[in-house]
Amino acid sequence: MNKPSGSLIDRSLPGLAEAKIAPSLERRRLRTYTLMLIADGLMLHAAFIFAAYIYEGVWWQNRTMLAAQTILPLYFTIALYNSTYSGRALRDWIFGARQAVIAIIISAAMVNFIAFYMKANAEFSRVAVTLGLVLFLTALVWSRWAMIKLIGMFWGGRTRNFLVIDDEGPKFSLDTADVISAKKFGIDPTGHDPFMLDRLGKLLRNQDKVVVSCDRSRRLEWAFLLKSSGVHGEIVSEPAHDLGALGVHRYVDPARTTLVVSTGPLGLRGRVGKRAFDMVVASAGLLALSPVLLIVAAAIKLEDGGPVFFIQRRLGRGNQFFDMYKFRSMRVDNLDADGARSTGRSDDRITRIGAFIRRTSIDELPQILNVLRGEMSIVGPRPHALGSRANNKYFWEVDQQYWQRHCLKPGLTGLAQVRGHRGATEQEKDLTDRLQSDLEYVSRWSLLTDFIIVLKTIAVLRHDNAY
Incomplete structure (x- = not known):
C-alpha cells in the first residue's frame, strides 16, 4: 500500500492558549433587539393611553387602543425589514431613529388607507390617534439616543x-x-x-x-x-x-x-432561523428517541463491557475541531480515533450490535447532543474524521475546495447523504460527489431545504452503503 501523500502532525502553537478569543457579541445584539421590540411595543401602548387621557379624560379608551393594536403588528413587520433593529441602529442613533420613524409613519398610513376603504375611520378618534403617534414618535427618537448612550456606558461602544x-x-x-x-x-x-x-x-x-x-x-x-x-x-x-x-x-x-x-453563507436571520430549527428538531428528537437511545446504550454495554460512546475529533464550522459523539460500534481495541481506515463491508472490527446500529444509522443519534451544544446542525455537510482519505489521499488533497464546505456547521444529515453518497471513500469520485452536493447545499441553503432533507433522510436510514 502506498503511503498517504501527507502527514498529520499536531502543530498547535503554545501561544494560541494565550490568544484573546473575541467574546460573542451576536447574542448580546439579539438580546438588545428583543428588548428594543418589547420597549417599542410598550411605548406605543403607553403613548396611546396618555393620548386618550389627555383628549378624552380616560386612561384606556377602546377606540384609541384599537388603533394602537392595529398599527403595532404592521410597525413590527416593516421595522424588521427596514433595518430598524440592526447593527447599524446600535451604532448610529440617528439612523435607528429615522428607520423607526419611517416604519411607524408607513404603518399609520396603511391603517388609515385600509380603514378608509372599509369605512371604519369612524371607529378611531382622529385627535387621540394623531396625538398618540406624536407621543410615540417623540419616545422613539429619545429611546434610540438613550440606547446609544447606554451602549457606550456598559459596552464601551463596542457592538x-x-x-x-x-x-x-x-x-x-x-x-x-x-x-x-x-x-x-x-x-x-x-x-x-x-x-x-x-x-x-x-x-x-x-x-x-x-x-x-x-x-x-x-x-x-x-x-x-x-x-x-x-x-x-x-x-x-x-x-x-x-x-x-x-x-x-x-x-x-x-x-x-x-x-x-x-x-459568510448566512445572514443574521438565516442563522437565527437555522438555530431555532435545530433546537426544535433536536429537542423533539431527543425526547422521542430516548427509549431507543437507552436500549442501545444498554446493549453496547452488555455486549463487551466497554464504553457506550465513541468520541472522535472531527472538522467543524470554520475548519475548527470538535468532539463528535457516536454510539461505539467497534471493539474497544480496534477503535480508529483518526478515521484513517474506512469501514468496509464485513469489517472485522465491528461488534454484533455495532453492525445493526450502523446499518440503521442509529450509531449517529448521539450527535443530537452535538446539535444541542451548538457544534452541529440537524442538516449540513457531514463532518469527516481528520485522517479520512480517498484513493490514499487526504480529502483536501483531492480537491482544495474541500475546506469551503466547512463555512457552515456540519450536520446529522445532508444533501449528499439523501442522494446516496455514503459509505467508504475508496475512489476520489466518492469524495468529489459528496463535495459537489455539500457546496450546492451551502450556496442554496434555506429552511425549506433543511425540512425537505430531514423528510428524505427518514427514507434512507437503511441504505446499502450504510455499514
Missing part, C-alpha cells in the same frame, strides 16, 4: 468584533479592532494543514469582520481561506478581478481600500 490579521502587508488598523500577526500564530495561507486551519478558526471565532493585510502574492490564498471560514472577510488591496471581490470598502484613517471577498 461588533473586528479583527485585523497582519501578514506583512500595508499597515492597517481600526479603532475598535484587535490586531494579530499571522507569523506569530503560524498562519500560512498557502498551506493546507488542518491544525493550522483549526488555529485560524479559533482566532476568527465570533468575529463580525476580518481584514487581512498581506503581500500581493498571497491575496488569492487569503481570499480562499476567508471564504472557507464563513466570515465577512476583506483584504487590503486595490480592486482585482481574479479575487472575486463581492464589494469594495474604503477607510479614511488610514487611507486604505479593501476588497470584500467573503460575507
